[in-house]
Amino acid sequence: MGIGDAITRFLERIGSKTIEVAERPVRRMPTGKNVQERLRALKQLQKEISIERGEAKEEEQLEEILEWHRQEIQKPFVTRLAEGLLRYFGGPVRTITGFFKGLEVDLYRANMMMSKEQYVALMLVVAILAGLFGIAFAYLLYLPVDTSLLIGVLSFLGAFIYMRQYPRMVWRKRVSEVERAMPYALRHMASLLRAGVGISEAILSVASADYGPISEEFELILRDMRTGSSFEDAISKFEEKMASENVSRVVKQILRAIKFGGNLSDILYKLAEDFSFEYRMKLIEYVQKINGIAFVYMFLTIVMPTMLVVGIIAGSIMSRTLIMPVESLATILWLAFPAISLIIVNMIKKGEPR
CATH class of the missing domain: 1.20.920 (Histone Acetyltransferase; Chain A)
Incomplete structure (x- = not known):
């Protein structure tokens, strides 16, 4: 019974292969009674092949046009x-x-x-x-x-x-976002270096992580290295592009450790701690400045408009006439004081430590 089943499955596979081959479009060599009929059949076959190739080429061109339109639509x-x-x-x-x-x-x-x-x-x-x-x-x-x-x-x-x-x-x-993420990226690299990973692999790990622009810049460093640049040239290019004092400190320390030897992981940990300490000190100074600016902001945006309206009303009552047109008062209240508020908010935002 087992031999019969095996033979049956073997015949079924042969039948399925026969059907698969039979369904494929096969072009046979032209046949005919004489040479002229064979030549005519051969020309007809070439014509059919050229038509099919032309249709395939038109479809390919149409796909290229559609792809170009999709890219154009995505542009602002x-x-x-x-x-x-x-x-x-x-x-x-x-x-x-x-x-x-x-x-x-x-x-x-x-x-x-x-x-x-x-x-x-x-x-x-x-x-x-x-x-x-x-x-x-x-x-x-x-x-x-x-x-x-x-x-x-x-x-x-x-x-x-x-x-x-x-x-x-x-x-x-x-640059500010790179400097803000620098301590985290340096700790990331230092932990990998301490585990025995090479500097290039550590940079690749930071580039693959989500550290914002610094990950993008590290990816550009790796791209320069893949195109033939040395590590020193690629990281120096990153330093020149950022033109930041903190980035220059990091790059110089890395190059010095690679050139003269040294525990690079400890150096990166130390730099990360220094940057974190500097940021905390800047944040303390920023909070102290905000306390003084907040008082000025409340006075200019709440107290002064109220005093202005009360003063105009009192002066108008005493003189029995409006001392300031309503349009001018509305302009000051709706434009001047909001503009002052925006300027102060902008100053506070710009003073935020990076």
């Missing part, structure tokens, strides 16, 4: 406008780019992967949109035409200057 609208401006007005944009010295370095430090020309085109697009918005806003307020144009020009210049400073702002923010 302003970025697409900038690329269009650079495409049609490349000459004037490149001429303007020549006036901005150091822009390429700022983009590199901010980790903004675009050329100088692309960013200048983006600056122009944002400035033009800001200018048009300023004109439209002034028009809705029924301001005179010359005033509206002036507001548009000022909006254009303000947006253009802001966009020029934007890479530096991004770079400073990245």
Whole structure:
């Protein structure tokens, strides 16, 4: 009975293979009674093959077009406008780019992967949109035409200057985030080095962790090393990019320990403790400053508006007429004091220890 089952399964496998082969489209060599019929059949076969290849090529081109459209849709609208401006007005944009010295370095430090020309085109697009918005806003307020144009020009210049400073702002923010995560990353590396892991593997572990920009920068260090740069060149490039005193201290200590020998794990632990202690001291100083600023903030945002309203009401009662128009009072209460509040909050935010 077992031999019969085995034979049956063997025949079933042969049958399934036969059906599979029979279902495949197979082109046979052309046959015919004479040479001319065979040539005609061969030409027909070549025509069918070329048609199938053409359809496959069209499908591949269609997939490429769809993929390109998907990538374009994912880009921000302003970025697409900038690329269009650079495409049609490349000459004037490149001429303007020549006036901005150091822009390429700022983009590199901010980790903004675009050329100088692309960013200048983006600056122009944002400035033009800001200018048009300023004109439209002034028009809705029924301001005179010359005033509206002036507001548009000022909006254009303000947006253009802001966009020029934007890479530096991004770079400073990245540096502060790198310095903030530095103690944790150094402890991470030190623990791995103490366990016998190499420096490259320790950097790879930090790059794979979630330490923010410092993980991204360590990934760039590893990428430079994979492309042929030495460890010293790659980490020195990181130091130059950050242009931070704390980062320079770490890089110099690592290079010194590698060159002259030393317990690198203990050095990194010590640096992490030093950075943590410095941050705690800065935080204590910051809290002491906030206590004084908080009193000034409450006085300017709560006490002064109340005193102003009470003083105007009392003066108006005594003189039996309004000593300040209602529009002016509303402007001061709704614009002046909130603007002062925003300035104070910005000062508090900027003074926060990094």
